[in-house]
Amino acid sequence: xxxxxxxxxxxxxxxxxxxxxxxxxxxxxxxxxxxxxxxxxxxxxxxxxxxxxxxxxxxxxxxxxxxxxxxxxxxxxxxxxxxxxxxxxxxxxxxxxxxxxxxxxxxxxxxxxxxxxxxxxx
Amino acid sequence: xxxxxxxxxxxxxxxxxxxxxxxxxxxxxxxxxxxxxxxxxxxxxxxxxxxxxxxxxxxxxxxxxxxxxxxxxxxxxxxxxxxxxxxxxxxxxxxxxxxxxxxxxxxxxxxxxxxxxxxxxxxxxxxxxxxxxxxxxxxxxxxxxxxxxxxxxxxxxxxxxxxxxxxxxxxxxxxxxxxxxxxxxxxxxxxxxxxxxxxxxxxxxxxxxxxxxxxxxxxxxxxxxxxxxxxxxxxxxxxxxxxxxxxxxxxxxxxxxxxxxxxxxxxxxxxxxxxxxxxxxxxxxxxxxxxxxxxxxxxxxxxxxxxxxxxxxxxxxxxxxxxxxxxxxxxxxxxxxxxxxxxx
Numbered sequence: 001x002x003x004x005x006x007x008x009x010x011x012x013x014x015x016x017x018x019x020x021x022x023x024x025x026x027x028x029x030x031x032x033x034x035x036x037x038x039x040x041x042x043x044x045x046x047x048x049x050x051x052x053x054x055x056x057x058x059x060x061x062x063x064x065x066x067x068x069x070x071x072x073x074x075x076x077x078x079x080x081x082x083x084x085x086x087x088x089x090x091x092x093x094x095x096x097x098x099x100x101x102x103x104x105x106x107x108x109x110x111x112x113x114x115x116x117x118x119x120x121x122x
Numbered sequence: 123x124x125x126x127x128x129x130x131x132x133x134x135x136x137x138x139x140x141x142x143x144x145x146x147x148x149x150x151x152x153x154x155x156x157x158x159x160x161x162x163x164x165x166x167x168x169x170x171x172x173x174x175x176x177x178x179x180x181x182x183x184x185x186x187x188x189x190x191x192x193x194x195x196x197x198x199x200x201x202x203x204x205x206x207x208x209x210x211x212x213x214x215x216x217x218x219x220x221x222x223x224x225x226x227x228x229x230x231x232x233x234x235x236x237x238x239x240x241x242x243x244x245x246x247x248x249x250x251x252x253x254x255x256x257x258x259x260x261x262x263x264x265x266x267x268x269x270x271x272x273x274x275x276x277x278x279x280x281x282x283x284x285x286x287x288x289x290x291x292x293x294x295x296x297x298x299x300x301x302x303x304x305x306x307x308x309x310x311x312x313x314x315x316x317x318x319x320x321x322x323x324x325x326x327x328x329x330x331x332x333x334x335x336x337x338x339x340x341x342x343x344x345x346x347x348x349x350x351x352x353x354x355x356x357x358x359x360x361x362x363x364x365x366x367x368x369x370x371x372x373x374x375x376x377x378x379x380x381x382x383x384x385x386x387x388x389x390x391x392x393x394x395x396x397x398x399x400x401x402x403x404x405x406x407x408x409x410x411x412x413x414x415x416x417x418x419x420x421x422x423x424x425x426x427x428x429x430x431x432x433x434x435x436x437x438x439x440x441x442x443x444x445x446x447x448x449x450x451x452x453x454x455x456x457x458x459x460x461x462x463x464x465x466x
Contacts (some may be wrong), residue, residue, distance in 0.1 A: 004163035015282055016367055020432040024296070036436050038363075046439075060278065062363075086281060104288045 007031045007053040007117060010046075012070055013084065014038040014062040018103075022056070022084070025107050029114065040066035052079060054117035057097065059085040067094065071096040080120040082113050131175030131253050131260075136183035139250075142210075146178060153246060163187060166308060170195045175256040176249060178208045180238075181215055184224070193227050202262040206252035209398070213237055218381065232395065277342040297425050307377075307425070314339065314373035318366050329464040330359040331408075332363045332396060339372040340394075343385065350385065355396035364462035366429040367433045368407075374426035375409050375453060384414030384450050402461035411450030419446045430455075437461060 009026050013019050024075060034050055037043040039062040043055075055074050055100045059067035067083065068090070073079045075096040083091040086103040098116045102108055123228065133150055135157050137143040147157045150170065154261035158174070160166045170177075177192070177375050192207070199205065211217055221235060232255065234248055287405075290311045321338050322330060342352060360368065376385070384390030390413040398405055411417075420427075430453070431441040438457020445452040 014363075015285060016363070016433045016436045017289040018285040019436055020429055021292055023432050024293060024428065038436070086285075104285060 004095045008050045010055045010059045011036040012043045039063040039069040055086045068094045133176045134174035136179040176252045180210045208234045318369035329359040351392045353394045359464045361464045384411035390414035405459040407455040409453040416448040417446045
């Protein structure tokens with residue numbers, strides 16, 4: 001049986017040490033980490049030149065509580081999104097993301113939720 | 123609630139007799155105190171909801187319904203609030219009884235009683251002192267709001283720092299050959315994070331210069347051997363995130379040099395220099411080791427290399443250039459100055 005192709009993942013998170021850790025976990029799962037942004041604005045700018053299969057988004061970013069707005073922006077463009085946050089209650093108010101990966105991120109939870117991205121991508 | 127903030131506080135007046143109401147309104151308005159009148163229960167309830175600075179009522183205004191509405195308003199007050207109530211009684215009124223009744227009906231309130239006819243001076247000073255007390259209450263309200271905000275911010279920061287520590291822990295654990303190695307590397311990384319955090323805190327929100335970040339990182343390695351690490355570069359003001367990231371990168375480079383590179387031998391040297399190109403300013407930082415044992419590309423990518431690549435791509439949009447040359451490690455960090463410098 002052939003392995004499914006790796007997913008190209010982008011991460012919107014303003015703590016570079018969390019990005020460092022999650023990036024390594026994504027690569028360990030066999031996916032491709034294509035980059036990160038610290039704010040909604042930076043994400044929009046960077047995604048212009050990138051081809052992605054899914055985006056992970058924190059709730060609180062460098063430009064404020066803009067994660068939900070970022071997820072809505074991605075949703076409008078048909079890009080599947082996961083929230084990655086310790087604030088599940090806020091994440092649950094927004095149906096623009098497929099699911100929420102809880103912080104601190106575990107490899108198991110991440111793997112399971114990334115599978116949802118793949119299913120959504122079809 | 124914020125509607126009254128900064129503006130003059132206002133008085134809610136309940137006086138069924140037009141003459142009384144006009145008198146109050148004229149007198150207070152002349153002294154710059156806005157007055158709103160309320161007639162009918164719905165209007166009274168609506169005005170109370172806007173949190174008056176002072177409630178004035180003549181005795182005849184206080185029918186059982188009004189007393190009850192005020193009572194409910196007082197019971198619903200937030201902790202900081204104790205609305206002052208000024209009651210104008212008639213000479214003929216059973217004063218002791220009225221006071222006893224209202225004190226029982228209105229808990230947590232500051233009540234002031236006057237007997238009509240009241241002199242202008244008396245009434246004005248009573249009103250002003252009550253409004254001043256109310257102003258203090260609103261100050262307390264603002265302090266509470268600020269404290270709530272600070273606590274939220276503190277919570278956010280603590281969570282963030284714990285998340286940083288968790289990441290360092292997990293990533294250090296991956297590459298650790300033994301518990302001793304793990305403990306040493308983990309402690310070193312936490313100390314580097316703590317040092318830059320302290321420096322940023324002590325600067326009290328002031329921006330940090332790249333040279334300060336460099337000094338901070340190399341202080342432990344410079345005891346008595348100042349000239350082994352040569353640092354040079356122009357003033358570059360960094361924002362907090364950039365200062366933290368660069369401090370942690372320098373820590374990784376320094377500990378690597380100490381274990382395997384130039385600083386593992388007495389004759390080894392490190393040159394750390396930085397500069398800014400003039401057009402569309404690009405910051406370039408060069409770490410060059412020499413005089414150490416010959417280096418070669420390690421078989422597996424360690425924490426340091428991985429961290430530098432991730433964090434610097436995050437900061438500058440491009441990973442650093444890390445070369446394991448026979449004469450020593452070269453690392454070139456380069457990216458738009460605007461992404462690391464404090465925005466003005």
